[in-house]
Amino acid sequence: MSIKDSKLITFPKIHDKRGNLTFIENIEHFQSKIARVYYIYDVPGGSVRGGHAHKENHEILISVAGSFDVVLGDGHQRKKYTLNRPYIGLYVPPLIWRELENFSSGSVCLVVASLVYDEKDYFRDYNEYLNEID
Ligand code: T46
Numbered sequence: 001m002s003i004k005d006s007k008l009i010t011f012p013k014i015h016d017k018r019g020n021l022t023f024i025e026n027i028e029h030f031q032s033k034i035a036r037v038y039y040i041y042d043v044p045g046g047s048v049r050g051g052h053a054h055k056e057n058h059e060i061l062i063s064v065a066g067s068f069d070v071v072l073g074d075g076h077q078r079k080k081y082t083l084n085r086p087y088i089g090l091y092v093p094p095l096i097w098r099e100l101e102n103f104s105s106g107s108v109c110l111v112v113a114s115l116v117y118d119e120k121d122y123f124r125d126y127n128e129y130l131n132e133i134d
Pocket of ligand 1: 036038040049050051059061098100111117
């Protein structure tokens, strides 16, 4: 897997004078249905989250409020995405190292995942990760 397999996805945005609405369904890269949704919030300034890769789990990261940066790596290349729109998601395939940083005050990171939580699905040690992908 390469960071070239990551990509930004623009979701539908229903404009309305009462406010806008975005929905996520039928995700191309998820073999079955969405298995899990979680969100990261109340992040203190300067905090860095992530620092791991998944073995099989596919994810889409969305900034539903505020902004933050996602730095992806595949052992060869790194790429930084800034997420700051609630209708744009970043697709992150398995075996891609991710770090989340530069969270703005009040930001919320919503994550849609293809698998339920399983600690065994993580590479949390960077050297172990590099050995696996070589
Ligand atoms: C990712 C980034 C964007 C659970 O019990 N269930 C869950 O679904 C998740 C995601 C986490 N946890 C537990 C596991 C840890 O004890 O919550 C604690 C914090 O998890 P972690 O340190 O992995 O959190 P982040 O923000 O570093 O990473 C998370 C996801 O784990 C990861 O898949 O891509 O958000």
